[in-house]
Amino acid sequence: MASLWVKRKFLGNGSYGKVFLAQSTALLAYYKSPALVPFVALKSCLASRSSSLRLERDVFRELGGCDGIVKCFGSGVSVENGVEYFDLVLEYAPGGSLEQLLRFRGGRMPELEVGCYTRMLLKGLSHVHGKGWVHCDLKPANILVFPSKHGGGVFKCSLKLADFGSAKRGGEISCGFVDPCSGRKNRGTLLYSSPESVAFGEHEAPMDVWALGCIVFEMLIGKGMWSNYRRFSARVLGDLIAGYQDSGLIFCDDLSANAEDFLRKCLTRSAEERWTADQLLEHPFITESCKMLPLSQSGQTPKIMGYRRIPFSSSFVVSNNPSVFVN
Ligand SMILES: Nc1ncnc2c1ncn2[C@@H]1O[C@H](COP(=O)(O)OP(=O)(O)OP(=O)(O)O)[C@@H](O)[C@H]1O
Numbered sequence: 001m002a003s004l005w006v007k008r009k010f011l012g013n014g015s016y017g018k019v020f021l022a023q024s025t026a027l028l029a030y031y032k033s034p035a036l037v038p039f040v041a042l043k044s045c046l047a048s049r050s051s052s053l054r055l056e057r058d059v060f061r062e063l064g065g066c067d068g069i070v071k072c073f074g075s076g077v078s079v080e081n082g083v084e085y086f087d088l089v090l091e092y093a094p095g096g097s098l099e100q101l102l103r104f105r106g107g108r109m110p111e112l113e114v115g116c117y118t119r120m121l122l123k124g125l126s127h128v129h130g131k132g133w134v135h136c137d138l139k140p141a142n143i144l145v146f147p148s149k150h151g152g153g154v155f156k157c158s159l160k161l162a163d164f165g166s167a168k169r170g171g172e173i174s175c176g177f178v179d180p181c182s183g184r185k186n187r188g189t190l191l192y193s194s195p196e197s198v199a200f201g202e203h204e205a206p207m208d209v210w211a212l213g214c215i216v217f218e219m220l221i222g223k224g225m226w227s228n229y230r231r232f233s234a235r236v237l238g239d240l241i242a243g244y245q246d247s248g249l250i251f252c253d254d255l256s257a258n259a260e261d262f263l264r265k266c267l268t269r270s271a272e273e274r275w276t277a278d279q280l281l282e283h284p285f286i287t288e289s290c291k292m293l294p295l296s297q298s299g300q301t302p303k304i305m306g307y308r309r310i311p312f313s314s315s316f317v318v319s320n321n322p323s324v325f326v327n
Pocket of ligand 1 (some may be wrong): 011014015016020041043090091093096097141142161165212
């Protein structure tokens with residue numbers, strides 16, 4: 001059986017399997033020229049160990065489309081050298097992850113730029129929470145970077161939320177794992193974990209807002225929120241996060257009042273008092289940043305004619321029409 005995908009490049013390892021840059025074999029046969037065939041990111045794992053990727057597929061199905069979330073085109077089983085693989089087909093992020101972008105920039109980003117990126121992330125988060133899901137593992141490595149649709153403007157990047165492999169439904173009893181290092185019932189990544197998730201194993205929407213606060217902190221300050229404690233063991237760091245008090249958050253003088261207040265609204269110890277993604281979209285740090293931008297970059301996406309949407313499908317049998325993946 002011929003493979004459905006031609007894997008062009010290995011992009012990275014995840015805990016469930018591997019990610020490849022790939023092109024559809026059927027589209028390559030149809031167009032005859034690889035330059036005409038779009039790239040996708042193929043998250044691939046052994047079909048027999050695909051529960052995590054299948055969960056991610058289900059989450060994408062429920063979330064549907066949103067500008068702030070990486071697009072999922074479908075999923076399916078392919079056979080390679082007699083071995084069955086489960087593949088999740090995602091839009092390819094040519095800019096890599098926000099973690100790579102931060103490393104490349106190597107320091108603080110201008111507030112205006114951070115405000116605009118944060119708005120993109122908040123739009124995605126508001127959509128996820130509105131659909132009743134919690135991402136549970138927001139961090140720079142799970143945010144993907146795309147060239148801005150409108151090109152040539154002030155900022156050339158668009159950010160989208162990715163990696164929903166740890167997501168859970170809001171209100172559902174969490175089955176976090178016991179971290180062997182910290183001894184705590186954890187979900188997600190400790191450095192971006194909120195006090196209530198570390199202290200009480202509470203994994204609800206406010207934990208995503210906390211993680212977003214840590215990410216915005218990193219963009220604005222140029223280093224991670226807990227970077228001074230990197231040498232500490234996971235157990236000690238867990239204790240520090242669990243015991244965090246709002247009064248411990250002190251900022252450098254040159255941060256604007258809006259930026260500082262925004263961070264305080266995200267990094268509030270009490271999950272009940274922490275602002276929601278919807279509230280944060282109305283915060284002056286966001287609204288003022290976007291006022292400074294041309295319309296095309298303020299999040300009001302103009303319609304682009306001639307762009308054909310690829311509908312979501314649960315399998316990627318390719319139809320006669322080479323531009324459409326169908327069920
Ligand atoms: N859609 C995509 N486009 C481009 N690169 C991607 C895409 N999805 C994932 N990657 C890259 O593939 C690598 C593995 O990503 P993935 O999100 O699957 O795992 P991870 O978050 O690194 O690990 P874990 O599964 O433990 O959370 C990362 O380097 C990531 O940047």
